[in-house]
Amino acid sequence: ETGVTQTPRHLVMGMTNKKSLKCEQHLGHNAMYWYKQSAKKPLELMFVYNFKEQTENNSVPSRFSPECPNSSHLFLHLHTLQPEDSALYLCASSQDRGDPAEEQFFGPGTRLTVL
Amino acid sequence: GQNIDQPTEMTATEGAIVQINCTYQTSGFNGLFWYQQHAGEAPTFLSYNVLDGLEEKGRFSSFLSRSKGYSYLLLKELQMKDSASYLCAVIDSNYQLIWGAGTKLIIKP
Numbered sequence A: 001e002t003g004v005t006q007t008p009r010h011l012v013m014g015m016t017n018k019k020s021l022k023c024e025q026h027l028g029h030n031a032m033y034w035y036k037q038s039a040k041k042p043l044e045l046m047f048v049y050n051f052k053e054q055t056e057n058n059s060v061p062s063r064f065s066p067e068c069p070n071s072s073h074l075f076l077h078l079h080t081l082q083p084e085d086s087a088l089y090l091c092a093s094s095q096d097r098g099d100p101a102e103e104q105f106f107g108p109g110t111r112l113t114v115l
Numbered sequence B: 001g002q003n004i005d006q007p008t009e010m011t012a013t014e015g016a017i018v019q020i021n022c023t024y025q026t027s028g029f030n031g032l033f034w035y036q037q038h039a040g041e042a043p044t045f046l047s048y049n050v051l052d053g054l055e056e057k058g059r060f061s062s063f064l065s066r067s068k069g070y071s072y073l074l075l076k077e078l079q080m081k082d083s084a085s086y087l088c089a090v091i092d093s094n095y096q097l098i099w100g101a102g103t104k105l106i107i108k109p
Helices: none
Strands: A004-007 A010-013 A018-025 A031-037 A044-050 A053-057 A064-070 A073-079 A087-094 A110-114 B003-005 B009-013 B018-025 B032-037 B044-049 B053-057 B060-065 B070-075 B084-091 B097-099 B103-108
Touching: A004 A087, A010 A018, A018 A031, A018 A087, A031 A073, A044 A064, A044 A073, A053 A064, B003 B084, B009 B018, B018 B032, B018 B084, B018 B103, B032 B060, B032 B070, B044 B053, B044 B060, B044 B070, B070 B084
Parallel strands: A010 A110, B009 B103
Antiparallel strands: A004 A018, A018 A073, A031 A044, A031 A087, A044 A053, A064 A073, A087 A110, B003 B018, B018 B070, B032 B044, B032 B084, B053 B060, B060 B070, B084 B097, B084 B103
16 A cells, blocks of 8 residues: 555546546645556656646647646546557656655556557 | 666576666666566555665665666565566656666566
């Protein structure tokens, strides 16, 4: 238990569906991250929020839309996804974005399958 | 481009010692992390190195040589629960975290 929870743990969706992934952290952290993890590939950073403000968007397609209503919650809204978007989506948090030496605390991920 | 290289998979025997290597070519260096990820679970922090040398933490040790762009994670007295993927990540000069693809470690009895 890392203090970061993600729901759902598994999601299967069609290309025309709209769904949302939820992440919640109970650590009092100010920075939250979305990552994509594909088999045998490095973690890909998608979005970063620091104090509820989006600070990074690493050229992620617009079919992925993040939302951070407060420092404890992070959402990833999905629409018209492609089969190649199937992957494990990990949420992480850290105290804040300023110190690169801070460890990140990860949630267990949502295993997404796009049919 | 920026690159982190780790072996894809390694196999070791319970009770033995294994060394997982990580080499990196990045634009600058501000530290290196090792994370452990069991199948279907969250990555968890193992170590952080920013200075050259060996950092020991129980059965796990992490070594860094900045001049060689090289790190390794040393696991002693291997246990079956050590079967997991081990992720190496480097902080570059822009304070971006560059991840390796991970090394899957299989422990056999």
